[in-house]
Amino acid sequence: MSGVNCKKAMAQLDEYLKQELTPDLAAEVRRHLEHCRPCFSHARFEQNFLAMMETCGRRETCPSQLRAKILEALRAEARRR
């Protein structure tokens, strides 16, 4: 099999999962993951971890009374001009 080895694929895994790689490099990593079970498994773990951070970390929202307070402050600021 041509392309990247485990070491190179794993060095780029983070950027692969965060979609920071160029399409060419991403395709190389993807091909490696399709053929290498340990790397695939590790990628799954990291992917689940990333998804968990996004889901759990984004649950909180701006309280509605703060939103109202900010809108009021912006209106006051606009009147001052």
Added chain:
Amino acid sequence: MAEPSAAGRPFDEEALPHLDALYRVALRLTGDPSQAEDLVQDTMLKAYRSWQQYRPGTNAKGWLLTILRNTFINDYRRRKHEPIAMDLEAVEPHALDRSLEEVDPEGSFFSQIVDAKVVEAIDALPTEFREVLVLSDVEGMRYAEIAETLQIPVGTVKSRLFRARRLLQAQLYAHAVEMGYIRPREATR
């Protein structure tokens, strides 16, 4: 209500959709809901006043988060009780725990964990790690945007993120053991 930016976009339309993200990042930076509220309000007023300088085509969320972070550093950080700074580079990634992955290779535990526990673990990270992790992995900013926001090289963003994630995983492993979801590894001799 606001004058349009140089690009002709009204402030409300561009900025208000990001209030949730601003509030969450403010919470993670200040660690205090009432300070977070003040910080978000200060940020929005500053952004409003400099709306004319907002460059069309730039990412409004990134622009607002940059203002928020700078406001935090300049006006809030001194008020906060910061833990003693640790030597960030001394956190050796290879020495960090991979225990969670060893006992739970698919990361199934991640779908069982309670939100509050994750947030608690993020809040326990050293500031420099916490801010890159929140901006990248929670709020979805690109590495280049984070580098610009924090005024650090992209390579530093990546290395801090790497360490931040390992530290977080180590804490979640401890939590998984504590709640009996997984059994700790046998100590190797």
